[in-house]
Amino acid sequence: MHHFGDSRFELIRHDVVEPILLEVDQIYHLACPASPVHYKYNPIKTIKTNVRGTLNMLGLAKRIAARFFITSTSEVYGDPLEHPQKETYWGYVNPIGVRSCYDEGKQTAETLTMDYHRRAGVMVLLGS
Secondary structure (H helix, E strand, O other), X not given: OHHHHOOOOOOOOOOOOOOOOOOOOEEEEOOOOOOHHHHHHOXXXXXXXXXXXXXXXXXXXXXXXOEEEEEOOHHHHEOOOOOOOOOXXXXXXXXXXXXXXXXXXXXXXXXXXXXXXXXXXXXEEEEO
């Protein structure tokens, strides 16, 4: 990460499930246990991180007018019926499967991000 040498950059380690008050220009929301070992061990924490964590970070971005970047994953498509997936492909996700805490959580995080952009004017960028 080339930002580490920049005095204007600060890496903050924080559980995004808990609200935080900061004054920043940009928020990089990278939080979520992505390993099947982790999300199978604690599926509730996984979906809380995706949903509540994203809400907390978007709320902060809205309050302080910060730009918001969130990482997503091809897992939002679930077990896709086509390979590779185009951006117009909406996916095939099992909403009650073992991995759904991750897949559905990431989908919800993307939805929240775009809703905050459309309704609250938050500047957002989705990445995977």
